[in-house]
Amino acid sequence: GIQVEQSPPDLILQEGANSTLRCNFSDSVNNLQWFHQNPWGQLINLFYIPSGTKQNGRLSATTVATERYSLLYISSSQTTDSGVYFCAGGSSGSRLTFGEGTQLTVNP
């Protein structure tokens, strides 16, 4: 099956800093999603992005499908951005394989 590798595993930032999270896939995917898991465990959809670039406020994501990686950018980070960020990929209509996540801590 597909292997998903996320980096870095942990990231500590000061409020206001920018960051880039990366996700590598061992095989091509046509379903790729980024999630944020808040401290209560709820997974929040950030982006559905099998290819191209999308932006939503301070967050943006870029997927280069031909090179099997995706990047999540967080700009002007806030303490509420803390939590675990997961990427997940798979075939359309099929199971998603999750990476191990990036634990982000934003300090005031």
Place this chain on the structure above:
Amino acid sequence: GAVVSQHPSWVICKSGTSVKIECRSLDFQATTMFWYRQFPKQSLMLMATSNEGSKATYEQGVEKDKFLINHASLTLSTLTVTSAHPEDSSFYICSARDWVSGVGDTQYFGPGTRLTVL
């Protein structure tokens, strides 16, 4: 839109009892739902794929007689942990698949159920 609920949000039970967890898609119909398990500080592990009106497909290593899944309608899937033991204590999360025009094939996740078996 695309809200998925789970009930209960947390449950504590004695060893040997069975626990049922419900997953509902509130504002869309989901022919496919997924059940995941997450241990502390770890990623989500897919347990099974639940298809409306048919038997669930279990991942390798997941005991189907232990984790009973029923997808009786397009908005409800249930996971029953039978004869629960302390090692079954975990965070169980469901998701429902939806095709959103202009977005694509997306999974939406419930808030999770924290199970503690004493």
